[in-house]
Amino acid sequence: MIGRLRRxxxxxxxxxxxxxxxxxxETWSPRATVWAWVKxxxxxxxxxxxxxxxxxxxxxxxxxxxxxxxxHRMRLDGVPLSIHAIKDPNDHRHWLVLxxxxxxxxx
Numbered sequence: 001m002i003g004r005l006r007r008x009x010x011x012x013x014x015x016x017x018x019x020x021x022x023x024x025x026e027t028w029s030p031r032a033t034v035w036a037w038v039k040x041x042x043x044x045x046x047x048x049x050x051x052x053x054x055x056x057x058x059x060x061x062x063x064x065x066x067x068x069x070x071x072h073r074m075r076l077d078g079v080p081l082s083i084h085a086i087k088d089p090n091d092h093r094h095w096l097v098l099x100x101x102x103x104x105x106x107x
Contacts, residue, residue, distance in 0.1 A: 005035035009060060010075040011068060028073065028080070037061040038076060041099070056102040064093045074100050 011031045016024040041057040058081065060074055074081040081100035089097055 004037035004061070005063075007036050007038045007076070008033055009036045009038070009062070012073050012075055012080070014071065028075075030075075031067070031072065032065075034062050034065075058100045058102075060098045060100055062096050062098065064088065064096050068096060068098070074098060076100075 010033050012028040013031045014026055015029045016026050019025050037060070039059045039061070041059055058076070060076070060081075062068075068083075068086060070083050070086065072083055074083060079102055081102050083098050083100055085099040087097045087099075089095055
């Protein structure tokens with residue numbers, strides 16, 4: 001498995017920064033850069049609100065971490081990917097498989 005970890009991906013977390021008007025601005029900040037095995041699941045296009053949206057999906061396998069949740073997102077080659085599922089494939093805490101989607105709201 002280690003030989004398949006050939007791509008660098010960034011785990012990002014949402015951060016809120018106070019602005020001058022008393023509100024806050026939400027941005028995404030890097031949390032960690034890790035090696036990953038990126039496996040495309042499928043690619044699809046769909047029409048939503050009269051606009052074409054790309055819906056590429058990936059299974060991204062990384063070394064096991066306890067600090068990744070559905071509130072985070074991944075960045076692959078500059079493209080943000082929302083995390084839709086997190087699995088420990090064999091319950092041994094060696095690997096995490098993150099099912100991610102591109103072109104989703106919130107990414």
